[in-house]
Every structure is written in C-alpha cells, then in structure tokens.
Amino acid sequence: MKDVLAILFTVFFSYLLGSLNSAIIVCRLWKKQDIRDYGSKNAGLTNVLRVYGKGPALATLLCDLAKGVIAVVVCRVVVHKVMGVEFFDDPHFIGYVAGLCVMLGHCFPVFYGFHGGKGVLLAxxxxxxxxxxxxxxALAVFGVLLAATKYVSVGSIFAAVAYPTFTFILQRFVYNGGCAVVPNTLMGVCICVLIISLHHANIKRLMNGTENKFGQKKAAVKEGDK
Structure with missing residues (x-):
C-alpha cells in the first residue's frame, strides 16, 4: 500500500509542479504578455531568449532549474525518508518518476490548457x-552538436537520445545498479521519446532546410508573404 501511495504522491506532486510553467509566469509578470503568442509560440527558454532577451530568459532558466531539482529532491525525501519506501533497492528510480512527471506537467500543463514547452531544459x-x-x-552531447550544427533542436534531440544511453551504461558498468538498471533506463527512454515527439515541427524544418540556427534572427515577413 505504501508503494502505491509513494508513486501517487510522486506523480501528482511532480506533475502539478511542472504545470507551473516558468516561461509563461516570468513573461506575464515581467512583460505583461503571453510568450505563446510570440516567436515560435513555444513556452520555453529558447523562445523567451529570442523574443525578450537575456533578462527574462535568465529568470526562466533559474525558475526551471529550481522546479526540476525541487521535484526530484522533495519526492526522494518524502518517499525514502518519510514513507520509508525504496523501489528496486535503488535511490534513483523515484527520481526518474518525478523527472518524467514534472516534464509532463511542463509540456502539458493543466493550468495552461495543456500547451507548454518542450522540456529539454527541465530534462x-x-x-x-x-x-x-x-x-x-548528456550536456556534453548537446554542446558538441550545438557547436557543430548551430541548431538547438539538433543538440536537444541527440541529448535526449544520450539520456537513456548513458543512464544504462553508467548504471550497468559504473554504479552496478543491479535490478534497477532496466527500470531506470526505461524511464529515460520515456523521457527521450517525449522530447523527440515534441520536436516534430523542428525535425520537419530541419528536413526542409528552414530551421533557424542558434543566434540567428528570424527573417521579417514580407507583406506579400503574409
């Protein structure tokens, strides 16, 4: 019974916390505007940076940093210390559950019509x-691909693939994670699939050669192109 309660607490707490979209909140408080009405219309860090600049983007970054860490730390403390539950004799698993659910809240926030960001930063x-x-x-993979291609989306997609890959490698061969290796890797795969699926529009633009490179301003729309 405690196992079920532990999972339910982790799922609901993390999802609701994730639903507090940092980009939307920061831009509404700072600029009195909805970030989803501008730029790429994504409620994420990259769009905030492109539309409003470094100040609001830094605030969004700090809020998202705090949100992800809070979800994992609070769930670990409550589940492991307060409820006395540990899945697969491993401290990582409940963190992965919290991580997936806080991302689901961020990408599909119940408070904002289930339309949020892409979850890369939160991941x-x-x-x-x-x-x-x-x-x-995973960040090293992101950095290398971003430097090589200048596409944030390419770095994000390959970092998403690196997430479960390095989870398996390190927990299998470095941490000796035992029976927790497969469940933890599967959680990483779920996060990977979620991130890639939310980049479907970017993938189409990459294939068409119309994806914007990092630091590149979008071309102004001509009157005849509207």
Missing amino acids: ATTLLAIDPLTCVC
Missing part, C-alpha cells in the same frame, strides 16, 4: 538532481 535539471554524471554526459 537536464531533473537529471542533474538524479544523476549528475549522466547529466554531464
């Missing part, structure tokens, strides 16, 4: 709280 911050070494490896 990184939750992974930082769950497993810092795996996070460093």
